[in-house]
Amino acid sequence: MLSGDRLGMRSRLWNGIRLGARAMVFDRLDFRFDTAHTPHGRRELARLIEDVFEIDVTPLDRLGHDPSVVSFGWWDGETLVANVSLYERRLRLLGRDLAAFGMQSVATRPEWRRRGLFGDLMRRALDYADARAELVILGTATPEVYAPFGFRPIREFSCSGPIVPTVEPAEARLLSLSDDADAALLRDLFALRAPVSDVCAASDHPALFMLKALEDEDVRLLHLPRLDAVVAVEASEPGGSGRLVLLDVVAPQIPPLARIAAAVDARIRFVEVQLTPDKLGWTPAEVVAEDTGYLVRGVWPLDGMPDSVPAMLTSMVI
Numbered sequence: 001m002l003s004g005d006r007l008g009m010r011s012r013l014w015n016g017i018r019l020g021a022r023a024m025v026f027d028r029l030d031f032r033f034d035t036a037h038t039p040h041g042r043r044e045l046a047r048l049i050e051d052v053f054e055i056d057v058t059p060l061d062r063l064g065h066d067p068s069v070v071s072f073g074w075w076d077g078e079t080l081v082a083n084v085s086l087y088e089r090r091l092r093l094l095g096r097d098l099a100a101f102g103m104q105s106v107a108t109r110p111e112w113r114r115r116g117l118f119g120d121l122m123r124r125a126l127d128y129a130d131a132r133a134e135l136v137i138l139g140t141a142t143p144e145v146y147a148p149f150g151f152r153p154i155r156e157f158s159c160s161g162p163i164v165p166t167v168e169p170a171e172a173r174l175l176s177l178s179d180d181a182d183a184a185l186l187r188d189l190f191a192l193r194a195p196v197s198d199v200c201a202a203s204d205h206p207a208l209f210m211l212k213a214l215e216d217e218d219v220r221l222l223h224l225p226r227l228d229a230v231v232a233v234e235a236s237e238p239g240g241s242g243r244l245v246l247l248d249v250v251a252p253q254i255p256p257l258a259r260i261a262a263a264v265d266a267r268i269r270f271v272e273v274q275l276t277p278d279k280l281g282w283t284p285a286e287v288v289a290e291d292t293g294y295l296v297r298g299v300w301p302l303d304g305m306p307d308s309v310p311a312m313l314t315s316m317v318i
């Protein structure tokens, strides 16, 4: 058995080796800022995301990348080995537009992990964000990775209850993002979209919305021409079952939920709304707290709001 002294010596020695290995890695690699808009930088970032998350972001080469993305990366020659990106989020919170950054594409290649690359990139990205915005927000399944950097979960709620659709013909048309005309229609609506809520909503660039629609088999995009709207709904509850799960509404004016339901399918009698519902002209029967994985760092105006004000940001991001 090792005595306390010897244990302490061993752990100091181990820490010394670890710090030495970390210092060496930074000597060997190059830091590069804002490469995500060059053709090679874009390809390398896509390859890193595919390798680490198994998500194909190359459809955005056709559908349109978010020009606000700013990337922070460590490179081994021409290979991107670790990355953290920021992008502008347009948030409407308690009636006010808030300048915020989203954080995405946080990844280190497995063979380069545990050498401090992510920690270094986080410090650089957060310095950049803190100088320009009040808030950084991200979605993750591993909040423990971000807690040491001051990120904390927010409270979100989904709403559900009965609905009586208005009396007007159904008109929903399924959109396909592989069709250039449908993609253009969606982009045009995004350019004009109103925040879906005045209490808590995001009106970001369409890139992540489109990726989510492509990657998640359970998402359908429906065009409702009379309402000049595209809605994102869950495919498992398409309306004919009498139920609708509403994920997002992209429209210059947010239509009442009863009209959305009528346009999708007159048989709908029950809706689940995964959005803040204040503009939908509908009162939910039930409000349930949800762990959506959103974390924030900085001012979150909804902190301390009572549960009677249910808030949820769109899940139509990847």
Ligand SMILES: CC(C)(COP(=O)(O)OP(=O)(O)OC[C@H]1O[C@@H](n2cnc3c(N)ncnc32)[C@H](O)[C@@H]1OP(=O)(O)O)[C@@H](O)C(=O)NCCC(=O)NCCS
Pocket (backbone or CB within 6 Å): 052, 082, 106, 107, 108, 109, 112, 113, 114, 115, 116, 117, 118, 119, 120, 139, 140, 141, 142, 144, 145
């Ligand atoms: C999470 C990830 C980016 C960390 O990259 P990394 O370069 O190995 O991280 P670092 O070496 O800079 O570690 C910094 C700190 O983060 C923490 N950390 C790293 N990986 C972690 C993990 N998987 N879980 C919890 N904490 C972790 C450690 O506490 C470490 O502190 P230490 O200095 O005391 O060791 C990397 O493991 C990865 O790409 N994972 C898969 C994708 C992912 O989970 N992305 C983030 C969530 S969306």
